[in-house]
Amino acid sequence: xxxxxxxxxxxxxxxxxxxxxxxxxxxxxxxxxxxxxxxxxxxxxxxxxxxxxxxxxxxxxxxxxxxxxxxxxxxxxxxxxxxxxxxxxxxxxxxxxxxxxxxxxxxxxxxxxxxxxxxxxxxxxxxxxxxxxxxxxxxxxxxxxxxxxxxxxx
Ligand SMILES: [Zn+2]
Numbered sequence: 317x318x319x320x321x322x323x324x325x326x327x328x329x330x331x332x333x334x335x336x337x338x339x340x341x342x343x344x345x346x347x348x349x350x351x352x353x354x355x356x357x358x359x360x361x362x363x364x365x366x367x368x369x370x371x372x373x374x375x376x377x378x379x380x381x382x383x384x385x386x387x388x389x390x391x392x393x394x395x396x397x398x399x400x401x402x403x404x405x406x407x408x409x410x411x412x413x414x415x416x417x418x419x420x421x422x423x424x425x426x427x428x429x430x431x432x433x434x435x436x437x438x439x440x441x442x443x444x445x446x447x448x449x450x451x452x453x454x455x456x457x458x459x460x461x462x463x464x465x466x467x468x469x470x
Pocket of ligand 1: 323324325
């Protein structure tokens with residue numbers, strides 16, 4: 317029998333050096349990666365802020381500088397919750413060189429994150445704070461799948 321976690325699911329399939337489960341911040345219970353990802357999205361909706369990595373996912377190469385047939389996205393620490401980054405804007409920053417603002421649409425709002433670099437491009441694999449702006453958008457590029465929405469209760 318596989319180990320059943322507090323969320324009611326088995327340990328997530330995983331590589332040799334990771335656990336296959338996460339812990340809830342409040343009660344320290346073991347939960348699977350899907351439930352942890354759903355909880356992170358729920359927390360983002362409630363608080364209007366989150367921590368996400370910048371990565372890539374399949375796409376048409378827009379906006380500028382993404383590799384061919386990919387687009388930039390944000391995702392969580394297990395590579396889940398991928399949401400397409402819809403806009404990137406680089407500005408000069410006197411300490412780091414460049415401040416790269418990126419924007420994505422999620423749950424009817426525009427979200428914003430910032431990276432600091434010596435070049436005017438997004439870098440993948442970096443952990444960033446993201447914030448919900450007050451700007452509402454009706455068009456959503458990427459929404460959680462049906463199974464994830466059911467878990468989130470939305
Ligand atoms: Zn679970």
